[in-house]
Amino acid sequence: MNIVVLVKQVPDTATERKLSPDDNTLDRAASDGVINELDEYAIEEALLLKEKHGGEVTVLTMGPDQATDSIRKALSMGADKAVHLVDDALEGSDALQTAYALSKALGTVEFDLVVLGSESTDARTGVLGAALAEYLGLPQLTLAGKVDVDGSAVRVQRATDYGYDVVEAQLPAVVSVIEKINEPRYPSFKLIMQAKKKPVEKLGIADAGIEADRVGLANAATETVDFAPAPPRAAGTVVKDEGDGGVKAAEFLAEKKFV
Amino acid sequence: MAEVLVLVDHVDGEVKKVTTELLTAARRIGEPAAVWVGAGADSGTAKLAEYGAQKVYTAPAELADYVVAPKAELLAHLAQEKSAAAVLVSATPENKEIAGRTAVKLGSGVLTDVVDVTGEVVTEHSVFGGATVTHAKVRSGVPVVAVRPNSVPAEPAEGAAEQEEVSVELSDAAKAAKVVERVVQEKGERPELTEAAIVVSGGRGVGSDDFSVVESLADSLGAAVGASRAAVDSGWYPNQFQVGQTGKTVSPNLYVALGISGAIQHRAGMQTSKNIVAVNKDPEAPIFELADFGVVGDLHTVAPQLTEEINKRK
Numbered sequence: 001m002n003i004v005v006l007v008k009q010v011p012d013t014a015t016e017r018k019l020s021p022d023d024n025t026l027d028r029a030a031s032d033g034v035i036n037e038l039d040e041y042a043i044e045e046a047l048l049l050k051e052k053h054g055g056e057v058t059v060l061t062m063g064p065d066q067a068t069d070s071i072r073k074a075l076s077m078g079a080d081k082a083v084h085l086v087d088d089a090l091e092g093s094d095a096l097q098t099a100y101a102l103s104k105a106l107g108t109v110e111f112d113l114v115v116l117g118s119e120s121t122d123a124r125t126g127v128l129g130a131a132l133a134e135y136l137g138l139p140q141l142t143l144a145g146k147v148d149v150d151g152s153a154v155r156v157q158r159a160t161d162y163g164y165d166v167v168e169a170q171l172p173a174v175v176s177v178i179e180k181i182n183e184p185r186y187p188s189f190k191l192i193m194q195a196k197k198k199p200v201e202k203l204g205i206a207d208a209g210i211e212a213d214r215v216g217l218a219n220a221a222t223e224t225v226d227f228a229p230a231p232p233r234a235a236g237t238v239v240k241d242e243g244d245g246g247v248k249a250a251e252f253l254a255e256k257k258f259v
Numbered sequence: 260m261a262e263v264l265v266l267v268d269h270v271d272g273e274v275k276k277v278t279t280e281l282l283t284a285a286r287r288i289g290e291p292a293a294v295w296v297g298a299g300a301d302s303g304t305a306k307l308a309e310y311g312a313q314k315v316y317t318a319p320a321e322l323a324d325y326v327v328a329p330k331a332e333l334l335a336h337l338a339q340e341k342s343a344a345a346v347l348v349s350a351t352p353e354n355k356e357i358a359g360r361t362a363v364k365l366g367s368g369v370l371t372d373v374v375d376v377t378g379e380v381v382t383e384h385s386v387f388g389g390a391t392v393t394h395a396k397v398r399s400g401v402p403v404v405a406v407r408p409n410s411v412p413a414e415p416a417e418g419a420a421e422q423e424e425v426s427v428e429l430s431d432a433a434k435a436a437k438v439v440e441r442v443v444q445e446k447g448e449r450p451e452l453t454e455a456a457i458v459v460s461g462g463r464g465v466g467s468d469d470f471s472v473v474e475s476l477a478d479s480l481g482a483a484v485g486a487s488r489a490a491v492d493s494g495w496y497p498n499q500f501q502v503g504q505t506g507k508t509v510s511p512n513l514y515v516a517l518g519i520s521g522a523i524q525h526r527a528g529m530q531t532s533k534n535i536v537a538v539n540k541d542p543e544a545p546i547f548e549l550a551d552f553g554v555v556g557d558l559h560t561v562a563p564q565l566t567e568e569i570n571k572r573k
């Protein structure tokens with residue numbers, strides 16, 4: 001079974017993240033790039049499925065040149081090869097444009113399953129897997145907390161607000177995973193060394209058959225019109241518990257009419 | 260005035276609060292038209308009328324037998340047929356997916372996790388863990404907008420709520436992922452986390468899987484219970500109650516954090532709460548930077564005292 005894992009490089013949540021005043025898009029120079037944390041769960045799940053069913057795991061990433069760092073990380077976890085969709089024309093693409101571009105790039109790879117994280121820590125739209133399934137015309141098995149493949153059938157536990165749904169479809173399909181699905185492995189030294197030799201294919205938009213007028217900031221259907229730092233919260237009151245901390249908190253709640 | 264489609268969230272015919280918020284927001288843009296999938300529309304219509312729905316489009320429960328795609332087909336079909344000015348859904352994980360697919364079908368754009376929306380359909384977002392506020396819009400086509408619960412205060416207004424059945428012929432592609440079983444996990448009597456007016460959350464400071472100190476306080480306030488990832492990862496509280504970047508985003512009137520340090524990833528899920536109360540034994544804990552009221556102390560003495568005091572005042 002051949003699996004493609006989608007990986008995105010995002011600004012490190014631990015650093016201060018900024019938008020660029022020139023075009024209101026992410027200022028990638030302002031913070032360090034790291035692999036989107038949920039993608040590590042996607043890679044792990046792909047590797048687990050490969051260990052069980054055989055086949056190859058290909059990493060697919062769309063992003064600027066620096067995204068190679070995340071590709072290497074994915075390869076050093078154990079993925080076999082990578083495709084890097086990189087083109088200036090893609091810069092500033094919104095979530096749906098990204099889904100479109102990835103759906104085209106997927107046309108150049110053979111796969112039975114596409115696995116991705118259920119959202120990225122920067123934009124957090126949570127629509128990519130669904131939009132990708134729409135563009136590809138493939139079954140959408142997103143928000144999966146468990147994945148089982150049996151022959152040509154795939155079954156997942158899809159997280160819902162009341163618990164989960166058991167969902168079934170035929171391969172090929174698009175699966176997005178939530179963090180409770182597994183515990184991502186740490187790359188071993190051996191794998192890190194091997195990863196340096198694994199093939200990374202670069203793909204431009206023409207190679208993938210992506211129409212230039214459907215991607216990039218200028219063609220995006222959505223536009224960030226402005227941004228500003230959030231207004232600071234008014235400083236609150238902090239008291240030390242002298243045996244009456246609970247009572248004082250209750251007084252605050254009463255003042256605010258919560259009790 | 261153009262129609263604004265609002266996808267109704269309901270449980271067995273009972274309309275969720277977020278839908279009344281969406282109807283309120285829809286009135287700024289145009290004429291609210293509710294879209295109801297599944298049984299129970301008759302019992303829910305009164306509520307929709309109370310919040311200004313002029314129309315209620317009803318569609319068969321069968322649409323919910325498959326993942327996301329059928330509802331997107333329905334919304335895209337209605338948006339085109341009625342020349343809708345916008346489509347609004349609540350920003351739950353599933354509805355955001357519906358919004359994404361609907362926008363792809365319409366060739367328009369999707370805006371998610373919106374905290375406010377104007378009549379020109381300019382949306383406000385709180386990003387980067389609440390540190391930055393952005394405004395966005397859809398440049399072309401019907402905007403599809405996912406609004407966070409508790410963001411737009413619901414205001415009543417009279418609506419005709421005229422029911423109209425819609426028949427949709429589902430494509431084969433929409434039936435590709437079939438729901439074969441629904442598993443309801445323990446929920447109890449507490450309000451739902453993302454909808455609750457008050458949320459009480461516990462973190463690593465709770466110290467064990469005995470969350471009763473958190474639950475008792477929550478129950479005295481009629482609140483939902485949440486947990487930090489440290490508490491969830493320790494197996495102290497179920498996954499679906501995690502608040503934060505990779506958990507639920509909540510925006511209640513009151514958020515109480517017990518033994519939670521206030522890591523950026525936690526803040527991402529609760530920073531837009533209107534009032535924040537924190538109990539933490541470390542005076543340097545970053546959660547105090549956000550707190551409107553903080554108590555430096557042991558939660559195992561402060562929280563029970565607070566619970567007792569609230570119960571006394573009832």
Ligand SMILES: Cc1cc2nc3c(=O)[nH]c(=O)nc-3n(C[C@H](O)[C@H](O)[C@H](O)COP(=O)(O)OP(=O)(O)OC[C@H]3O[C@@H](n4cnc5c(N)ncnc54)[C@H](O)[C@@H]3O)c2cc1C
Nearest residue numbers: 462463464487488489503504505506518519520524540558
């Ligand atoms: C990509 C990514 C995503 C993440 N997503 C999330 C997320 O969605 N949600 C989330 O919560 N975290 C998330 N995290 C983890 C986050 O960084 C923190 O590790 C986590 O929030 C810490 O939880 P905590 O505050 O309960 O624990 P800690 O940070 O360990 O804090 C415990 C606090 O309890 C206090 N305390 C201890 N004992 C007591 C006592 N008896 N009385 C009072 N106070 C006491 C301590 O002083 C301390 O401040 C994410 C991390 C990453 C990298």
